[in-house]
Amino acid sequence: MNIIILGPQGSGKGTQANLLAQKKELFHLETGKILRGLAGQKTILGEKIADFQRQGKLVPNEITIEALKSFLTEENFKKGILFDGFPRNLVQAELLIKELAKYHGVIDKVIFLKISFEESLRRLLARRNCPVCGRSYNLVTLPPKNGEVCDDCGVQLIARKDENEEAIKQRLAAYQKETVPLIDYYRQKNLLLEINGERPIDVIHQDILEKIG
Numbered sequence: 654m655n656i657i658i659l660g661p662q663g664s665g666k667g668t669q670a671n672l673l674a675q676k677k678e679l680f681h682l683e684t685g686k687i688l689r690g691l692a693g694q695k696t697i698l699g700e701k702i703a704d705f706q707r708q709g710k711l712v713p714n715e716i717t718i719e720a721l722k723s724f725l726t727e728e729n730f731k732k733g734i735l736f737d738g739f740p741r742n743l744v745q746a747e748l749l750i751k752e753l754a755k756y757h758g759v760i761d762k763v764i765f766l767k768i769s770f771e772e773s774l775r776r777l778l779a780r781r782n783c784p785v786c787g788r789s790y791n792l793v794t795l796p797p798k799n800g801e802v803c804d805d806c807g808v809q810l811i812a813r814k815d816e817n818e819e820a821i822k823q824r825l826a827a828y829q830k831e832t833v834p835l836i837d838y839y840r841q842k843n844l845l846l847e848i849n850g851e852r853p854i855d856v857i858h859q860d861i862l863e864k865i866g
């Protein structure tokens with residue numbers, strides 16, 4: 654089974670993808686992690702990716718596909734792939750169909766974690782990190798035990814510099830603009846499973862399992 658998981662930042666997409674991949678023994682294709690990994694390497698592809706990331710730009714479609722190709726293997730398709738962070742737009746969705754066709758594979762389901770703009774914003778503004786050990790918290794979804802101090806170190810937690818309201822709003826708006834057509838596309842193909850993302854983690858996980866069958 655090949656599954657795509659979609660959802661804005663703050664929707665809990667990463668958490669749900671990890672749970673689902675483990676439960677269903679799928680290969681978890683974490684696009685962001687793969688791109689970051691390649692960007693740290695001194696290869697032509699790695700340096701191209703690093704360039705875009707340094708400029709704060711999204712990595713273009715062709716380069717993303719190039720980066721993911723080595724993971725789109727017969728072995729992984731046999732296991733089933735959970736696509737996380739890809740496709741991000743219609744062009745990538747079409748490229749994926751072509752890659753899948755090489756292995757006679759299809760996309761079986763598309764999970765869309767639905768969460769309001771306001772709730773995404775509220776959760777993203779609640780992100781905190783420990784400046785000593787780097788542990789991450791969320792004052793809304795994953796709060797520390799006491800106030801705003803690290804459970805392990807007892808020091809005051811801090812917010813990331815790029816986590817200001819204006820920057821977050823811009824990222825969320827860009828996400829919406831690019832993915833709304835993608836969501837319609839999969840809805841028309843009858844592949845879309847809309848999941849209410851404004852519930853506890855385990856409730857959402859069970860809901861996903863029931864819906865994918």
Ligand SMILES: [Zn+2]
Pocket residue numbers: 783784785786787788803804805806807808
């Ligand atoms: Zn700490």
